[in-house]
Amino acid sequence: MLLITDRPEQSHKLDRLLSLWGPCAVVDLNRPVAVRPASRHLLISDVDLSNRASVEAVRRTLASHRSAGTPFLCLLRDPSPRTAVQANAIGASAVLSADAPAKVLLGEVGRMLNGAGDSQPVQQQFVAASVVVADMLERAARGDALSPAALDGGIEAINRAADQRDLGAWLDMVWSHDDATYQHCLLVAGLAAAFAERLSFPETARRLVTGAALLHDVGKARIPLAILHKPGALTAEEMRIVREHPRVGYEMLRMQGGFEREIVDAAYSHHEYLDGSGYPRGLRADEVSDLVRMITICDVYAALIERRSYKAPMAPEQAYGTLAAMTGKLDPDLLRAFRQVVLPN
Template sequence: MLLITDRVDGHPDLARRLGLIRACETVILGAEASPRESRPAIVIGDVDLGRRESVEAMRQALARHRGKTTPYLCLLREMTVRTAIQARAIGATEVLAADAPAALLVKTIDQLLGDGGNGDPAEETAAFTRAQLATAAASLADMLGAVASGRAVPLRAVEASVEAIEQAAGASDIGDLLQVVWSYDDLTYQHCMLVAGLAASFAHQLGFSAEDRKLVTRAAVLHDIGKARIPLDILHKPGALDAAEQAVMRGHPMLGYEMLVRQGGLRPEVLAAVRSHHEYLDGSGYPDGLKDAEIGDIVRMITICDIYAALIERRSYKPPMAPDHAYAMLVLMGTKLDAALVRAFESVVLKTAQAA
């Protein structure tokens, strides 16, 4: 994909959202290099069409970068009849509001690209999974971006992620789901998606009702929300953290919990998962040193998924641990984790092993 924008910073938030859907390059209007050797599959325009000079510049940019049959999705900052007509006049295949929900953005791009599986059931399932996870990742980007900038957690984005991940987990083998998740370079998105995908699959495996599956997935999506307030140099540090950095990082459960309590609107089980997913049954965890019955079942599930996800993540500075070795690590943790749930989780692990 190619994003053409008139924002001098390249609109990194939008570029990040699009990059989670599929590989995306950005050019800044008026500062384009020579035409690319290959045409993009789709052009996304983020330009102020209320300015005559921007309209003409965009027309020229499209002539330079767009193929004859390449779809052009125009994102309008002001969704008016005038701007929609202007977008169509310069060749827009489709128009959307610039603040359209992630699910609608993903659906529109998939429709324009014709990603439907061509009638083959396996391909259709894979296409559905990719679309659902792209929706979830783009929604996560909205959620984490809002929190990082000090705004409230956008619950609409949370629910879009929950719905998309839960549907993908129900329609696909967890191995197919993980293959898509592993393609994300950003470790924050990769970890959030891994934990949520594993948790959703775990809930399916345990035979939870639809409502309870969504509750578990919601807890997983939000469990690390406090990390959005952790400095990036600590969050993305390659290698081990020093003692001071570790202390900052260990503050993320309380940061997330307090933020969500202030905002309101979430069930106690979700808040408990955010605050207590680093607690262990033997009392050796943090931040509260909870033990045994003080730790609820959903927290226990999220903790198992969180640890397992961290072990199998694909990072540039370390290879992922093989699924069977990662599961063995869970078993070796003994009384720290719920033994019955760890045994039940093995069936999820066997499916991840097929994707490794």
């Protein structure tokens, strides 16, 4: 995708949200930098169309990057007839309010990328969950309170997707996300929801497991993106900063209040191992709750199968074999049950 904007202070947030559907390059009309022409599946503009100079700048940028048939979504800040006419004049395939909710924006982008037909239920649930993850991490990064209602909606969406018992479809959509942190949250939450469903947990327990998975890495919102998105190995100091995220997430949830004790504990303890070799507290055996044991299994498995620029993803069989070889670290009974989630045949 290519995002054309004249308000760079907003572009990073929009770019990161759009990364749900894949890589997104940005052209800032205030500081034009050459963006190498490439095959674009979708062009998006977030520009003040009441400014004639901006309209002409958008027109020139489109001419450089638009091929025949490439859809163009124009975000309108002023939904007046005049700006709608301007959008049509520069060739918009669709228009949407720049203030449209993230769910509406992502749904429209998905429709334009994947065709005009109605999306499948799992895709609809995935978009809803992605919006929740984006909102959660943005709020956490700013130091704002998380929205319990939004989180409940994300938990519901992920659990209903798990009801379909189509983990492969969920994984395919996760891989389309270009932001590593969003991808990981959605991956662990999808695995945990499928795990709880496979264990026939009642709905209340399923919501607790999925909620814990959704929030387990919330502390990473306070880790600099330059470290989280670094393409190579981390330095010792960068690793020290990353390893603070369980404590940061715990303090964040504890200070806000209103979250179940088990969810707060999962944010703090999901890197603990039963043999005491984990962090940040070196918990052992019965000090690690059953829910945390589930989240840890999903978290480690997710890290093994994730695609990164610096490592190839493991195949499911190899990733599960790696978990099975972690003798003494993971709960063996839960690990056997997890096999039916990721290697059902």
